[in-house]
Amino acid sequence: MNQSLSRRQFLKLTGAGAAAVLSGGLTAFSPIAAPAAAAEENGSLYGVCDLCGMGCAFIAQLRYGRIVSLSGNPKDQIAEGKLCVKGYSGVRQVYDPDRLKYPMKRTNPQKGVGVDPGWIKISWDEAIGLVASNLKQARDTNGPQSILFVGRPSSWTKHFTQAIGTPNHVTHVNTCYSTHDVVWQAMVTGTGRSWTTDYEHSRYILAFGWNGMGNSKNHWARAVGRALVNGAKLVVFDPRLSITAAKADEWIPIKPGTDLAVLLAMIRTIINEELYDHDFVGQYTAGFDELKASVQEYTPEWASSISEVPADTIVRIAREFARTKPAVVASHKRDAGGPNYANSWRTSQCFVTLNSLVGSLDRPGGPMLDHKPKLPDLPDLWKVPKYPDSVKGPRVDGLEQFPVAGASRGSFSTLAEGILSQKPNPIKAAVFWKHNVLSFPNPPRLVDALKTIPFIAVSDIMPTEIVQLADVVLPENSYFEGGGIVVREYHAMYPQVALKEALPTLYDTKGFVPVILAILKKMGLNDYVPEGMDPGKLVDAQIKSLGTSAAEIKGNGGVWGTATEHTPATVFGTPSKKVELYATLLKDKGYDPLPRWAPPQATVSDEYPYHLLIWRKAWERMTQTSNDPVLAEFYPENHVTVHRQTAAKLGLQADGYAWVESPSGNKIRVKVEVTEGIRPDCVAVDHGFGHWSSALSVAYGKGGNDGDLTPNHTVAQQRELGCPAVATMWEDVAVKVYKA
Numbered sequence: 001m002n003q004s005l006s007r008r009q010f011l012k013l014t015g016a017g018a019a020a021v022l023s024g025g026l027t028a029f030s031p032i033a034a035p036a037a038a039a040e041e042n043g044s045l046y047g048v049c050d051l052c053g054m055g056c057a058f059i060a061q062l063r064y065g066r067i068v069s070l071s072g073n074p075k076d077q078i079a080e081g082k083l084c085v086k087g088y089s090g091v092r093q094v095y096d097p098d099r100l101k102y103p104m105k106r107t108n109p110q111k112g113v114g115v116d117p118g119w120i121k122i123s124w125d126e127a128i129g130l131v132a133s134n135l136k137q138a139r140d141t142n143g144p145q146s147i148l149f150v151g152r153p154s155s156w157t158k159h160f161t162q163a164i165g166t167p168n169h170v171t172h173v174n175t176c177y178s179t180h181d182v183v184w185q186a187m188v189t190g191t192g193r194s195w196t197t198d199y200e201h202s203r204y205i206l207a208f209g210w211n212g213m214g215n216s217k218n219h220w221a222r223a224v225g226r227a228l229v230n231g232a233k234l235v236v237f238d239p240r241l242s243i244t245a246a247k248a249d250e251w252i253p254i255k256p257g258t259d260l261a262v263l264l265a266m267i268r269t270i271i272n273e274e275l276y277d278h279d280f281v282g283q284y285t286a287g288f289d290e291l292k293a294s295v296q297e298y299t300p301e302w303a304s305s306i307s308e309v310p311a312d313t314i315v316r317i318a319r320e321f322a323r324t325k326p327a328v329v330a331s332h333k334r335d336a337g338g339p340n341y342a343n344s345w346r347t348s349q350c351f352v353t354l355n356s357l358v359g360s361l362d363r364p365g366g367p368m369l370d371h372k373p374k375l376p377d378l379p380d381l382w383k384v385p386k387y388p389d390s391v392k393g394p395r396v397d398g399l400e401q402f403p404v405a406g407a408s409r410g411s412f413s414t415l416a417e418g419i420l421s422q423k424p425n426p427i428k429a430a431v432f433w434k435h436n437v438l439s440f441p442n443p444p445r446l447v448d449a450l451k452t453i454p455f456i457a458v459s460d461i462m463p464t465e466i467v468q469l470a471d472v473v474l475p476e477n478s479y480f481e482g483g484g485i486v487v488r489e490y491h492a493m494y495p496q497v498a499l500k501e502a503l504p505t506l507y508d509t510k511g512f513v514p515v516i517l518a519i520l521k522k523m524g525l526n527d528y529v530p531e532g533m534d535p536g537k538l539v540d541a542q543i544k545s546l547g548t549s550a551a552e553i554k555g556n557g558g559v560w561g562t563a564t565e566h567t568p569a570t571v572f573g574t575p576s577k578k579v580e581l582y583a584t585l586l587k588d589k590g591y592d593p594l595p596r597w598a599p600p601q602a603t604v605s606d607e608y609p610y611h612l613l614i615w616r617k618a619w620e621r622m623t624q625t626s627n628d629p630v631l632a633e634f635y636p637e638n639h640v641t642v643h644r645q646t647a648a649k650l651g652l653q654a655d656g657y658a659w660v661e662s663p664s665g666n667k668i669r670v671k672v673e674v675t676e677g678i679r680p681d682c683v684a685v686d687h688g689f690g691h692w693s694s695a696l697s698v699a700y701g702k703g704g705n706d707g708d709l710t711p712n713h714t715v716a717q718q719r720e721l722g723c724p725a726v727a728t729m730w731e732d733v734a735v736k737v738y739k740a
């Protein structure tokens with residue numbers, strides 16, 4: 001079936017050193033048109049979707065070297081033979097005519113929204129030379145702390161920043177899941193969050209803002225669907241009728257930012273009525289007595305007065321949840337326990353607490369600990385000198401002042417003020433990889449901050465907003481054009497890896513890793529790039545450590561790993577080796593070790609009378625899909641969704657336009673959607689629109705960016721707010737809405 005790419009092409013791992021196979025000529029063709037020059041291949045290749053993080057493995061069918069269709073890999077435990085609508089759109093991303101096709105440098109020294117950078121095409125040698133000389137100059141003149149790297153954490157990017165000696169490696173985690181990460185670290189694993197949940201075998205699924213069915217996180221939509229067919233009950237608390245809520249037995253439109261109150265009262269009910277799993281709590285948890293004492297003040301009546309959920313509903317659901325086994329509080333990232341409100345980290349504490357009280361942690365039907373193969377990493381293959389002490393901080397985002405948040409994570413919410421204040425030191429050069437301006441809270445403020453940085457290099461695949469602010473552009477291969485293996489993570493009931501075979505690069509693009517290694521060398525940091533250091537070699541070593549080969553994985557349908565019986569954990573990664581209901585790590589660092597009530601930060605007022613909710617459409621993945629012409633035809637711009645009563649009160653009509661304005665100092669103009677599926681005191685905006693880069697020929701100028709409404713923070717403000725995870729607090733904001 002899969003007579004496909006040659007070994008030569010597989011070995012173009014992350015595009016290492018790959019030359020362009022077809023030059024820029026493809027731009028004239030739409031994704032469905034026939035290719036200009038017939039390439040030699042008519043087979044298929046194994047790949048892994050990189051659009052939403054779920055990592056579904058696929059098989060791509062090729063005709064004349066061009067991908068004509070995708071199908072989910074049936075052997076992958078995540079994809080189970082299917083992709084979602086976003087996943088299938090990936091074909092249009094790789095062939096998007098707007099893609100970055102070669103390195104470029106800016107000629108216009110002015111930067112900003114709507115400013116033409118005046119690009120000229122340059123060679124890779126010149127691009128790498130320019131980045132290296134600017135980073136070196138910043139390092140020599142102002143110290144390594146004057147260099148900023150914004151990009152996803154990986155062994156390679158960590159190595160890059162640490163070899164340079166900068167502490168400033170900033171990632172998006174406090175926009176996405178840092179609250180859960182910190183809580184899991186403190187209560188369960190000692191390291192961070194694990195992602196698998198065995199929804200399929202659950203009998204009672206309780207969700208607080210979890211919208212895993214509506215995000216077309218494919219696997220979970222299917223797994224919850226199967227559980228429902230088998231008679232499970234699904235209860236969803238959400239101020240908005242999400243798709244998951246629409247599939248539920250009960251939708252409870254809770255007041256935003258108050259889930260914590262309901263959860264505390266549920267914990268109290270389950271403990272006081274002796275409904276908890278005595279075996280699990282007795283054997284595998286620590287701190288039960290302290291928990292029991294501390295929740296006594298949280299009566300259902302009290303919780304009801306805060307959350308507007310009737311007290312008897314809270315008690316009934318607590319009882320049902322504890323009596324139906326197995327039961328699970330569903331959670332992923334941006335749910336009520338995600339980094340959305342000042343109190344969300346406490347909400348996440350309650351999620352772990354409830355899952356422990358009903359004994360579902362790492363048990364069938366519950367949240368699972370990681371099942372991942374242990375693979376060799378950089379230090380196992382290459383010896384490098386000790387990294388400079390400067391990597392320990394202080395950092396431009398102030399993260400070292402948050403002792404649990406951890407140096408490898410990062411804070412988008414404090415970055416702009418850190419740059420603008422020039423404290424602890426000015427930033428003189430920056431490298432951005434795979435993150436866009438529109439992902440930050442208050443992007444206009446970030447643009448102001450980035451304008452003060454003398455040199456910015458950007459690695460991207462599309463001419464997005466961050467690219468418009470670059471001095472040098474380093475075009476990367478898309479995920480189809482890089483090879484390797486990808487560990488199954490978001491649904492890994494057993495250790496499994498999926499193979500990625502590389503499509504020949506379409507343009508003069510490269511993988512990011514070979515580029516950063518070349519930059520290090522050009523900076524004279526040769527000791528950190530020992531002979532033979534190469535991403536392909538690491539992948540080879542990892543495959544070898546599994547006792548297999550790429551050819552064998554390929555012969556096995558593109559995956560390695562066979563289903564094994566699950567052995568429930570009896571030892572956890574905390575200091576006590578138990579699930580710490582009383583989290584000693586949080587206590588030691590000055591945070592509440594037990595879940596306690598604290599309010600969200602925003603309150604509605606006469607001036608700003610509505611709570612802002614942020615969500616995402618099932619078929620959109622932020623910047624990744626916004627330039628897709630088919631999806632754009634289907635859904636050209638985003639909306640502000642308001643309740644019918646609210647629309648009448650404000651004189652808003654469906655499909656008319658409204659301004660949404662917040663104390664951030666920004667306002668957005670968006671189309672109005674009228675529904676009864678939202679609380680009248682809330683308005684919701686879906687994310688992924690409001691692009692101002694005119695180089696995105698489809699996405700440009702459509703809709704508004706919800707994040708303009710979310711204020712960014714100073715480090716001092718974050719310290720005041722007291723969240724150990726430095727959450728962005730996206731939705732902890734009140735807005736006004738008026739006719740445009």
Ligand SMILES: Nc1nc2c(c(=O)[nH]1)N[C@H]1C(S)=C(S)[C@@H](COP(=O)(O)OP(=O)(O)OC[C@H]3O[C@@H](n4cnc5c(=O)[nH]c(N)nc54)[C@H](O)[C@@H]3O)O[C@H]1N2
Pocket residue numbers: 052053086176207208209210211212214215216217237238239240242254255256257258259332333334335336338340613614615616617618619620621622684731
């Ligand atoms: N289609 C699609 N799928 C995606 C993505 C995408 O862009 N598009 N992105 C991926 C990424 S990066 C992430 S992090 C995940 C996020 O996926 P989820 O963690 O499921 O988060 P959201 O989709 O943001 O949905 C959050 C829900 O919380 C509700 N909500 C808001 N405030 C409250 C509150 O106070 N209480 C309660 N109970 N509910 C509240 C909102 O109405 C919304 O329905 O999705 C991933 N999957």
Ligand SMILES: Nc1nc2c(c(=O)[nH]1)N[C@H]1C(S)=C(S)[C@@H](COP(=O)(O)OP(=O)(O)OC[C@H]3O[C@@H](n4cnc5c(=O)[nH]c(N)nc54)[C@H](O)[C@@H]3O)O[C@H]1N2
Pocket residue numbers: 172175176333334433434435436437438439440441459460461462464465466476477478479512614615621622623624687705706707708730
């Ligand atoms: N307003 C608002 N902001 C948000 C959120 C929200 O709901 N609302 N959600 C938050 C969440 S949960 C998350 S996870 C973050 C995500 O934050 P980002 O990761 O910044 O999100 P994207 O919008 O997907 O932008 C990804 C960027 O990487 C580029 N890119 C894609 N693939 C590649 C590649 O292979 N190589 C390179 N070099 N570049 C590539 C894209 O073109 C784009 O410029 O956003 C956060 N920010």
Ligand code: SF4
Pocket residue numbers: 049050051052053054055056082083084085086087088216217218219621
């Ligand atoms: S759920 Fe969809 S977008 Fe996400 S990895 Fe799978 S196919 Fe890709």
Ligand SMILES: [Mo]
Pocket residue numbers: 175176177333
């Ligand atoms: Mo995310």
